[in-house]
Each structure stands twice: as structure tokens, then as C-alpha cells.
Amino acid sequence: MTSRHLGRTGVLVSPLTLGAMNFGAWANRDHDDAIRIVHRALDAGITVVDTADVYSQGENEEIVGRALAGRRDDVLLATKFHGQIGADPNAQGNSRRWILRAVEDSLRRLGTDHIDLYQVHRPDPAVPLEETLWALDDLVTAGKIRYYGTTTFEPHQLVEAQWIAADRQLRGPVTEQPPYSILARGAERATLPIAQRYGLGVLTWSPLAGGWLSGRYRSGADAPASTRLDRQPHRHDPALPVNQRKRALAEELSKLADEAGLSPVHLALAFVLQHPAVSTVIVGPRTLDQLDSQLGAVDVRLSADVLDRIDEIVAPGVTVNAADEGYLPPALTDSTLRRRVPGARR
Numbered sequence: 373m374t375s376r377h378l379g380r381t382g383v384l385v386s387p388l389t390l391g392a393m394n395f396g397a398w399a400n401r402d403h404d405d406a407i408r409i410v411h412r413a414l415d416a417g418i419t420v421v422d423t424a425d426v427y428s429q430g431e432n433e434e435i436v437g438r439a440l441a442g443r444r445d446d447v448l449l450a451t452k453f454h455g456q457i458g459a460d461p462n463a464q465g466n467s468r469r470w471i472l473r474a475v476e477d478s479l480r481r482l483g484t485d486h487i488d489l490y491q492v493h494r495p496d497p498a499v500p501l502e503e504t505l506w507a508l509d510d511l512v513t514a515g516k517i518r519y520y521g522t523t524t525f526e527p528h529q530l531v532e533a534q535w536i537a538a539d540r541q542l543r544g545p546v547t548e549q550p551p552y553s554i555l556a557r558g559a560e561r562a563t564l565p566i567a568q569r570y571g572l573g574v575l576t577w578s579p580l581a582g583g584w585l586s587g588r589y590r591s592g593a594d595a596p597a598s599t600r601l602d603r604q605p606h607r608h609d610p611a612l613p614v615n616q617r618k619r620a621l622a623e624e625l626s627k628l629a630d631e632a633g634l635s636p637v638h639l640a641l642a643f644v645l646q647h648p649a650v651s652t653v654i655v656g657p658r659t660l661d662q663l664d665s666q667l668g669a670v671d672v673r674l675s676a677d678v679l680d681r682i683d684e685i686v687a688p689g690v691t692v693n694a695a696d697e698g699y700l701p702p703a704l705t706d707s708t709l710r711r712r713v714p715g716a717r718r
Contacts, residue, residue: 379571381546385420386417388653390663393432397428397431398427400658403435409660409663411443421440423452424493425455429457440482441483450487453474453490454494468503490511491547492504505533505545509543525563527561527563533545552578553576554686556578564650578696586636607693607695635665637665642669
């Protein structure tokens, strides 16, 4: 595979990143099979592996650590913190206390002495962003991480992080990991332009929209079974009207792929790969066949006519199902933050 720069870091990365989320209890429980998938990806030229401590409650990192034994220097290893680990109420979030503990746990599970890219998995409204950046800057100084970044942050938070880092003379985030697919184009409105403005590397997740763009959805066929349905029904329940809309659009896109002489998977991945802000696209295969079906997308270049047709099916900046944005701020989920209390002082 050819290489791209990861933002302004100077680090070169492959256009595709191996996302390991489907290894372990959440999907593929066969550790040896998961390790074969990792090795196949590395042999095919993928140089970035992305995981998170919350995936299968640490089991995922352990699988990745085993898979990279003897090949650790061949990859840019990325993981994340934020999600709840176990029952301890403090074993989550973006506080300094948890970050310093979480990184040690991840290093142990991954079997390495450093993490190349340590990512904040989601914003944490309960913790000042400055506290999080200070802790991560200290980890860079300590040599436990090489760089750090954010995942699914709001555009204003990306800018705030850059300003805080500059004002406090800290090393700032160098990457952002947003959801981005033909069915979830919200990142085009501000996230991707901001990433370009500040030179952030962009690792996109869910380029197949959680499987909706894989070509499995065809007229007259029942919706295929999915392990994601139990975990994320709001994104995958085919009975929901918004997901019925996604299915209809996915069928249109499958027809477009046929007309263009492409597989639906290659159409979906090539679309994301072609955006100038994108450094690398995270693919999350559960099987070797799924991985092999995705690798060839790096050689696909969509014509202007095909891109225009995609824009007609799903307009730029539009996310069909808001749940596919990956994060909704408290101002949208907590009604008390949108309503003035009667009698309260202004």
C-alpha cells in the first residue's frame, strides 16, 4: 500500500487501519482466528492497528498484544481510554487519575512499553479539558505514549483543545477519529475542515456504516442477523423508520456500485478514502474474508460522476440517523440544560 502523512506529525500510515473492535467477546471469540486476521492485515501492508481498553473489557487489547508479538515495531499502535472498565465508578472518564491508571493497564495488556497514539474515546463534560490535556502531555514526556488524539469530539472541542494546548504550552492533540461514511456525512460540516485547518491526522471509523453499506441489504431480502443489534439497536434495528430509510439508501448505493463496476464495499471505502482530510480509514473485519474484501479499495478512484451521484443520494453534511454520529452532547440528551427554571435568576 502507498502511505499518507498522519496530519502534521510526519508519521506515514497506510490508507487502511485495522480496527480490532470485533475481536473478543463482542464478536469473534476465536483468539487464534483474530490473530490470523491481524497478521494478514500486516502482510497486506496495513501499518496501523487501532483498539480500545473498553472493547470486550480489555480482552481485545490482550488479543492485539499477542498478535503483535515480534512485530510491534512494524505498526503504529493506537488505543483509547474513557469507557467504563469493571464496576469501579472511577474506572472511566477523562480525569487525570483514571488516565494515569488506564494507560498502565493498556500497556500491560498490549505487552508493550509505549503506545504510539493514545486517544480520548469520547468527551467527558464532567472533567475540564485542560485536566485531560495536562495528563496526556505528561504521558508524552514520560515516554509512555508518543502522540495523543481525540475521538468523536464536537468541532468546538477540537478548537478548544488546540487553544488550551497553545495557551498552556502543552503538546496538543494531533489526531481526531470521527465517524464518516456515505450514510453519516456530518463530519463534512465542520470536523474535517477543522482538522485540515489545524493539521490534525484523521482516522475515520465505521466507513461501512456498521454494515449497512456492505451490500448485504437488497430488495426483497430479509435483514441479515447482526451481533451489533443487541448492543446498538438504535443504529441497527431494522424496524426503526430511520433505519428503514438507511436500508433504502443502501440499496440505491448498491445499484450505483453495480453500475460503476464496483463492489458496494469498495464504493463505500473509496468514498471515504478520497476525502482530502482523511489520513486513514479504520476497517473492522470479523473474518478473513471480510478483510480480503476490503483491501482492494485502496486502488479504487471514484470518478466525479460517481461522486456527484453519491451526493444526490445522500447530500453532503447529512447523517441519516443521528445515532451514527457516535456522540450526542448533554445539551441534547439532558432536557434540564435546555430549559430555564421558573423563578431562577438570570
